[in-house]
Amino acid sequence: MESAATASADGAAFLEFVDYAISMLSPPGGDGDGYESPGDGPAPPRPPWAWAVAQLLKSCCAYSSGVTAAILISDLFQSWTEQRKSLTSKRKVEVTKLINTRNKRRRLPNTVTIDSIREKNFFSPKNVLEAVVIDVFVLPGTNIYMLTLGDMWSASTIDLYLHRRYYDCIGQNGILNKGREVMLTGCCLRTAMEGSGHARILPTEYMVIILDEDRDEDAMLLAVQFCTYSFSSLILEENINNIPYSFYARIEKIESLEPFGCTERKQITLADNDEAKIKLILWGEQVSLANLFSVGSMLALDRPFIANFIDNNHEESQELCLEYGSATQVYMVPIAQQEEQVPFTPTQVKSQGPRLSCVLTDNTASQVTLPRDLHGSVDFSKYPFRVYVSDLHDRMVGVSLFGTVTSVCKTSASGTFYLELEDTTGVILMKLIFIGPWSLGRVGVGHMVYISGLICTLSSTNIREVSWREKEPGSLFVNLSLLPALLNSTCLHSLSPLSDLPHSTNRTYVCRVRLDRIDFDSLKVLLFHNICGCVVHEHSGGLQCSFCKCACQSGCAHGFQLHLAITDASAKVFAWCVGQTAVEFLQISPDEYLELPEDERAMYLYALQNENFMVAIANASKRVNDCAMNDGLPVWEITRAQRCE
Structure with a gap:
């Protein structure tokens, strides 16, 4: 088994920063309490690995021009504090006596608390509120019914204007009375204005009344x-x-x-x-x-x-x-939440090194309790550590993987693609199922990606089958190799000399280089599909994307495919790039370039030599022919570039 340093080579500094951020949020001298159920019980002191990665990537996308370690840790700390508060705060309202706690159920995605609504003075229509009715009353001087709601995680309550479709449920014999549990979504908040009292939830017709078969x-x-x-x-x-x-x-x-x-x-x-x-x-x-x-x-x-x-x-x-x-x-x-004890695998123990080994001296900390669904599949979205390809087995949902793309292509089925991902423990082929067309932007071989919301099952022939569905709860796909913040944030990368490139193919390098030359014949202006960033070809009298195979009469634009030579003090490398990365090198748009006379184009390219750039470089040597943008491309792709002084 590889050492922790080698195991993180595929993500280099980014994964090291993830571990550092988690350690900053974890209490010193972690113990078995950190591996209790992540459901409705006490919040674990250690943030789940996948949760931390997702939060950090969201911050990186928000701060595309660059972010510091302090900002990332601050954002992560705030998110973790809010989550722990919602899971651990004791109820200080009457809800404890009212709510039925016999049936433990899993919190729904996007659930918010009344305390967080009041603190932010905001309630998104996509959020869910799980609450209990504290009081039912008529707004003085009107015939408008109001509900006072509390929840088991908050110290405060909030009033709801009841939608008129629920008025038949009110009254002496009505089911919507004090102590009744409800769930609501599609809500808007009437915020508190000066002199107008406190914030209230405006009427929503999307409310579900909770029943208990034992009542x-x-x-x-x-x-x-x-x-x-x-x-x-x-x-x-x-x-x-x-x-x-x-x-x-x-x-x-x-x-x-x-x-x-x-x-x-x-x-x-x-x-x-x-x-x-x-x-x-x-x-x-x-x-x-x-x-x-x-x-x-x-x-x-x-x-x-x-x-x-x-x-x-x-x-x-x-x-x-x-x-x-x-x-x-x-x-x-609601269905009562089922749980299952999941032991830590040797991969997790080894990858965490001495830090986890000392914890596992206590046998109670050698496993974690995770939710299990109706079909017996275990939800790994709250798993404490990183899941590797070698850890995948039957009945896993909510799985997150981090690795390098080794192939990606479309099947004949509409909206279905196959992507092969490699990490330091192996390679897995996964099926990506989209509601409509491809929606993940440009994804190429050698790119470093993070994907969550995976489902793993075993086929009838004992073969692992991994799938991912677009827009399902917990689904996330981020291409780190194309992320602007990767180059702009020193905490997320470590600079490598070009001479290091041949020593590893399973990672994205960040290098500071000088543009050696661009040959006039090595620059092509082609049509690219806006959705996936791939080349568009003529096909049966029309235009077709070479990747997603869809007709592209519209939705495409001119772009560069550029071959170039870059150098630093250690080596010279021939590479290629497309799209915005090529624009960053050329400092001119494709349309502007096409307007130049041919002799001026050659002079323009010659004048670009010796400019300095920060670049992200991936190895694209494992390209599959059907998925390649073009034959004859160099081994190394520059996925992101930024001019520097």
């Missing part, structure tokens, strides 16, 4: 109202929506559909007690309601709108589906 009144409601009809009882007829259908079903799958025109859609697959299945389709703003759903939870749907399903060709089929109509009411029985 007598809830069990009675489910039995009386939701157990009459099954999905097989639906009959296609004109007056189908005049029947007050109510269904009780399990959420089996939540996925995005191709947009209908410009309207976003989500599909929730439901299965009733007879295992009959039907789709619940959410349209437009309704898709935010899916933020409140979790696979395995039971959904009680009162008066859904029943329609014919519209497929990807925008044609109605004879298949019935459910929709969220104006009279629809949604209740939910």
